Amino acid sequence: MKEFILTKQESERTVLVGIITQTQNETKANEYLDELAFLAETAGAEPVKKFLQRLEYPNPVTFVGAGKLQEIKDYVEENEIGLVIFDDDLSPKQLKNIEKELQVKILDRTSLILDIFAKRAQTANAKSQVELAQYQYLLPRLTRLWTHLERQRGGIGMRGPGETQIETDRRIILDKISRLKAELKQIDKQKEMQRKNRGKMVRVALVGYTNVGKSTLMNLLSKSEVFAENKLFATLDTTVRKVIIDNLPFLLTDTVGFIRKLPTHLVESFKSTLDEVRDADLLVHVVDISHPSFEEQIEIVNQTLHEVCNSSDKPMIIVFNKIDAFSYVEKDPDDLSPKTKKNISLDELKETWMARMNENCIFISAKEKNNIEELKKLLYERVKEIHVTRFPYNDFLFQKYDEEENI
Known part of the structure; x- marks a missing residue:
């Protein structure tokens, strides 16, 4: 029943297929294929070629045009390719026609993600x-x-x-x-x-795009050994740890990462993870600032949280991670053309829309442990605000503790 899932342990040589449309320009299409290649590598495949075609909309019969499909077929036959992965979901009709034409295994983006999910699931x-x-x-x-759509064979006791x-x-x-x-x-x-048995402790949930460093940050803050790896969807199982910063305990949850073009029903299957987000008092949105499309990733996560978790009204801190990997190309002083994202330094970036967030954002490197103490202080302040609102009689204790710390 699950033959659409990769089961081989060795790398399978594969080609990737995407399209350029009015809503998805060539730059975006290439970026999406790069992410698809990362997904394929995470699943154990070896991407060797990418195919792109400019279309107004996907061909309803074969996704790409007949000429492009023939080009893919020639490459597959000449290079002994056993797997072709498409960057968008394919309809049953498209799958059947493409498979018939190419005579190799065909996957779309969702089936590839499902394969990774199946490998990563532990509990x-x-x-x-x-x-x-x-x-x-x-x-x-x-x-x-x-x-084989023929009717089942009849016989004595088998007539139905x-x-x-x-x-x-x-x-x-x-x-x-x-x-x-x-x-x-x-x-x-x-x-x-x-969750009820955890009492009334403040709950903080780490959310974000996949592979932005949530699990690494979880390990730093909770001193635990949550599995962390530079691959997409390294974490599937919800992990909850008790964290104490100074005198203040709270619960920290690591959740499954989101990704673009992820069908809603797939996210909804992880209801227990989403319940942790729904029940959280504070969201910590972790962002990979070194990624060229980190702003789009922020939008995707926020949209998913709004649609599936209904969490748009929760207080949130944005943690811009991987500042150690941030890079830019310094612009030639004689070049009078406007700066692009590639030419903006991290300091200049901080003066853009991020400056309006005041103390609701922080820049760190979980890998290099840069600014982690500053992040802990920010978390302490935010959790304390929630804690004092919930337990007003504790406000005096916090004031006394803070006064002692300042002596």
Whole structure:
């Protein structure tokens, strides 16, 4: 049932396919393919070639035009390519036609992410969430997976409505989806009880785009050993740790990262992670400032939080991470053309819209441990504000502690 998922351990040579449209220019299309290449490498594939075509909209039959598909086919045959990955979701019709033409394994962006999710899931909860997302993805694509649509063989005790094979498989998958939803509902109840049992401690959730350094930051603040790696979706399971800064305890949660073009139903499968975000008192939005499109990544995360978590009204701190990796090209003084993002230094960047955020943003390097103490102080102040509002009688204790610290 899961043959669309990569299972090989060795690297599979693959080519990547994307399109340039009115809403996605060539620069963006190339950037998206670079991210798709990173996803492919995370899954264990080896991207060897990228194909781009300029179209008003994807071809409803083969995604790309006939000429481009033939070009891809020639390259695949000449270079012994066994896998072709498309940067957008493919319809069942497109999958069937492309697979028939190229005669190799075809994946789209969602199926690739699902493969990574399946490899990364460690706990029973995460595995069930991934399995649910897989079946929800697979259900409308059964026509691609089955060609034997003849009626089931009859016989004594076997005479029935004569379901086709695809109807049988659809019913089996629907049953499994119902079972998984019931399991996850039970898990959600257990998680809800766990959250209630944590008492009234202030909850802080790390959110952000995938691979921005959330888990590394979690390890620094909580002195724990959360798995962190320079790959997309290194963390799938929600991790909660108790953190104490000076005299103030709070709960810190590391959540799954978001990514562009991620279908809503896939995110919704991770309800327990999203519940941690919904229940958080303070969000810490971690951003990779060294990424050329970090502003777009901020927008994607904010939009996802608004649509799925309804968390737009929560207090938030933006932590611009990876300042050690930030680079720019200094502009020639004789060049009178306007500066681009590539020519802006970090100091100049801080004077843009970021300056209006006042103390709600901070610049750090979790890898090099730069400005971590400043981040702890900022967290202390924000958590204390929430704590004092919740427990007004503790305000005197905080004032006394702060006075002693200043002596």
